[in-house]
Structure formats: structure tokens, C-alpha cells
Amino acid sequence: MSEKKNTSYPKEKINILFLENISQSAANQFINAGYANIKTIAGALNEAELIKEIKNVHILGIRSKSLINANVLSAATKLQAIGCFCIGVNQVDLHAASKYGVAVFNAPYSNTRSVAELVIGASIILVRKIIDKNSAAHDGYWMKDAKGSHELRGKTLGIVGYGNIGSQVSVLAEALGMKVVFYDVETKLPLGNASDCKNLKELLQQSDVVTLHVPEMSSTKNLINKNNLKYFKKGAVLINYARGEVVDINALKQALESSQLGGAAIDVFPVEPEKNGDVFKTPLQGLKNVLLTPHIGGSTQEAQNNIGLDVSAKLFHYLEKGISTGSHSVPALALPPQEGAHRILHIHKNVPGVMSQINATLSKNKINILGQYLKTNEEIGYVVLDIDKGISKNALELLRKVNHTIKVRILY
Numbered sequence: 001m002s003e004k005k006n007t008s009y010p011k012e013k014i015n016i017l018f019l020e021n022i023s024q025s026a027a028n029q030f031i032n033a034g035y036a037n038i039k040t041i042a043g044a045l046n047e048a049e050l051i052k053e054i055k056n057v058h059i060l061g062i063r064s065k066s067l068i069n070a071n072v073l074s075a076a077t078k079l080q081a082i083g084c085f086c087i088g089v090n091q092v093d094l095h096a097a098s099k100y101g102v103a104v105f106n107a108p109y110s111n112t113r114s115v116a117e118l119v120i121g122a123s124i125i126l127v128r129k130i131i132d133k134n135s136a137a138h139d140g141y142w143m144k145d146a147k148g149s150h151e152l153r154g155k156t157l158g159i160v161g162y163g164n165i166g167s168q169v170s171v172l173a174e175a176l177g178m179k180v181v182f183y184d185v186e187t188k189l190p191l192g193n194a195s196d197c198k199n200l201k202e203l204l205q206q207s208d209v210v211t212l213h214v215p216e217m218s219s220t221k222n223l224i225n226k227n228n229l230k231y232f233k234k235g236a237v238l239i240n241y242a243r244g245e246v247v248d249i250n251a252l253k254q255a256l257e258s259s260q261l262g263g264a265a266i267d268v269f270p271v272e273p274e275k276n277g278d279v280f281k282t283p284l285q286g287l288k289n290v291l292l293t294p295h296i297g298g299s300t301q302e303a304q305n306n307i308g309l310d311v312s313a314k315l316f317h318y319l320e321k322g323i324s325t326g327s328h329s330v331p332a333l334a335l336p337p338q339e340g341a342h343r344i345l346h347i348h349k350n351v352p353g354v355m356s357q358i359n360a361t362l363s364k365n366k367i368n369i370l371g372q373y374l375k376t377n378e379e380i381g382y383v384v385l386d387i388d389k390g391i392s393k394n395a396l397e398l399l400r401k402v403n404h405t406i407k408v409r410i411l412y
Contacts, residue, residue, distance in 0.1 A: 011035050014319070015056050015078070020044050020063035022085045023308030029316060043275050051075040059315055061085055065274060070096035080409075081318050083311040087111065087298065089328050090216060097329035098379040101347035101407035104329045105314040109164050110306040111298030115241050116168035118297055120176070122265035123152055123209050126237040129263070131289050148262070153177035158207025160200065160223070161214035161242065162188040169211060170194045181206060204231040209239065216243035226251040235262035241297040244268040253283045256290065263289035267297045322384050322411050324375075331375035331382045338386040341370045343411040344396060349404040350381045357402050358383065367395050380406065
């Protein structure tokens with residue numbers, strides 16, 4: 001991001017707001033490109049606080065705790081894009097973002113290695129029963145005992161969800177000598193010697209360690225429940241670094257107390273505290289061989305730095321070049337540069353006749369179009385127009401009057 005194109009809007013008037021301790025690498029990307037008005041707030045904000053802070057913001061950066069709903073977006077009259085510096089975008093109302101012409105970006109792959117490594121680490125801790133021995137040592141009791149302690153080598157790892165994280169876990173597990181099986185609702189090409197299972201029951205019945213890597217959807221809510229916990233091998237362990245709603249916590253507690261399961265590592269919960277220091281409660285507290293962590297699966301310095309670089313690059317390219325690749329709300333366009341032209345971005349409702357009206361309006365006013373790029377989704381259309389220099393201000397005013405227009409800006 002070293003290129004410093006002149007935008008139509010002075011960089012000193014672009015307001016950027018970063019919440020939730022986003023990596024400094026993100027702010028540095030904009031600072032190095034000449035943007036000075038960058039405000040950072042350590043924690044998340046509630047709806048009222050967001051509405052107050054976002055009024056004059058052009059670029060917003062959040063993580064997973066700040067909920068961006070329709071009320072917040074309606075107050076953000078200058079907002080161009082939101083960067084979710086995390087894996088998911090479920091904290092943003094994408095329908096409302098499309099309605100207001102706000103691009104939403106995230107970093108779906110930047111922390112996969114961090115999660116994968118932690119899964120392997122948790123697997124070792126659980127099958128070796130390190131948690132119990134650690135607690136005993138802290139309590140002053142010497143518990144040197146091999147009973148119930150095993151190696152991962154030769155054990156079967158069952159991966160539920162063979163996507164970016166699941167497949168990386170697969171590779172690391174095989175390097176340790178594990179047999180890997182996986183189940184995914186979509187057909188996936190196995191890596192190494194991994195093999196796929198026909199259904200979840202088949203995977204559970206043969207796995208010594210089960211790790212979950214599925215998104216939060218209605219079909220995955222309580223995916224691990226009272227009914228299928230009985231299919232686990234006696235003494236198997238469960239790892240959930242996916243989403244809190246995927247496991248029925250009360251059913252898991254019963255399975256642990258009855259020794260149907262030999263242990264669990266849980267990093268995500270159905271209800272989580274809003275900020276550090278808040279009280280946290282779960283039915284799993286106090287159970288033996290249960291590793292509880294505060295949603296830190298992707299929380300490494302390396303991952304946060306990579307996420308900062310990834311998302312800020314997408315925000316920067318959208319702000320300065322109109323490139324919307326990776327957006328979840330504005331249709332994706334990868335745009336070539338156009339020398340000797342001014343570029344205008346036009347976001348409109350996806351209804352018949354808008355493009356005809358745009359072209360007719362510009363043609364009627366003798367404004368020559370040097371390049372035109374259009375992409376639509378179900379709700380909106382995103383068109384980029386490269387036009388002759390010297391008449392761009394006139395074109396901007398004309399395009400603002402086009403029926404069903406949501407947002408228009410001159411890029412350069």
C-alpha cells in the first residue's frame with residue numbers, strides 16, 4: 001500500500017475509527033498512505049455509543065464484539081466501508097449494509113494457523129490428562145501417574161468441517177502420526193491420507209479426538225447434542241474452537257460427568273462476556289480434564305498482525321481504487337487503472353432501468369465514458385465509470401439525480 005494516489009476527497013478529511021484493540025499494523029497501513037485522522041478505542045461500543053461515534057466516520061474497523069445493526073448504519077451517513085478484523089461478519093447486518101451501500105470486508109484465512117496449532121496443543125493436553133496433573137502440582141500434590149495418559153500417535157482425529165482450519169489441522173495431525181477422518185456437508189478433497197465419512201455418526205464412532213470447525217448456522221446449532229454424544233467412543237475428547245452455539249453445553253456436561261467423554265477443550269460459548277474482566281460463567285467450570293479458554297483460538301500476535309494487514313489492504317483498495325473484491329455487501333469488482341480519466345463510483349438499488357438511465361443521462365450531456373464496470377447482487381448494483389477529465393463534477397451531480405441511487409463518489 002505504498003502507492004499514494006490523489007483522491008477527490010482530501011486525505012486529512014477522511015475519518016477512520018478502529019475499535020476493539022485492532023492491531024497497530026492496520027493503522028500503520030493508512031498512516032503510511034497519508035491518512036492522519038485515525039481514532040482508536042480499546043473496547044467494543046454499544047449501539048448508542050456507536051451511533052454517536054460513527055456519524056462522521058468514513059472507514060470503520062471492528063472485531064467480533066461491536067454489533068453493527070441497521071440503526072447504527074442509518075446514522076453513518078458518510079460511512080464507505082467496514083472492516084471486520086476477524087474471521088466472520090455475523091456481527092454486521094449485511095442486508096442493511098447493502099441497503100446503505102457500505103462495503104463489508106473480513107479476513108477469513110488470516111488466523112487459521114493459530115487455531116490449528118491450538119487444536120493440536122489442546123489434543124495433547126487432553127489425552128495426556130495434563131490439566132489434572134497441573135492442578136495437582138499447583139495444589140502441592142505430586143501426581144506422577146501414567147494411568148489414562150496416552151500419545152496422539154496412532155489415535156484417530158475426527159474433523160467436523162473440512163475447510164480452511166479443518167484441513168490445516170488435518171495436515172498437522174498426520175505429521176504427529178494420527179489417522180485423520182473428516183465429515184463435511186460439501187464434497188472436499190482430502191489432504192494427505194485423510195478420509196471422509198458418510199455422516200457425522202460414522203465419524204464420532206471411530207474418533208478418539210473430535211474437533212469442530214463449522215460456521216454458526218441454524219443447521220449447526222447444537223450439532224453436538226444429547227442424541228449424538230452417545231455415539232462418541234467411550235473416553236473420547238471433544239474440542240470446540242468453532243462457534244458457541246454448535247455444542248449443547250448442558251448435554252456435554254452430563255457426558256463428561258458420566259465419563260462418556262474423557263475430556264473437552266472449549267474456547268467459544270453460547271453467551272460470552274462483552275469485555276475483559278467481566279464475570280464469566282459456564283456449567284463446565286470445575287469439571288475434570290476440561291480446558292476452558294476465553295475465545296482465543298485466533299489470538300496470537302502473528303494472527304492479529306496478519307489480519308490487520310489483510311483487512312486494511314481491502315479497505316484501502318476500496319477507498320482509493322474502488323476495488324470491492326472480498327466484500328460481503330457490495331458486489332465484487334476488480335478494476336484495472338484508467339489513465340487520463342476520472343473515476344466515479346455509483347451504488348444503486350438493483351432494479352431495471354438504472355443503467356439505461358445512467359448512460360442516457362451522461363450521453364445527453366455529452367459526457368464521454370472511457371470505461372464502465374458493473375456488478376450486481378440481489379439488492380444493489382455497483383457501477384464504476386471512468387470519464388473524461390474536466391467534466392467529472394458535472395457528471396457527479398447528474399448521477400446523484402438518477403433514480404434509485406444510494407451512494408455516489410468521485411474516486412480520483
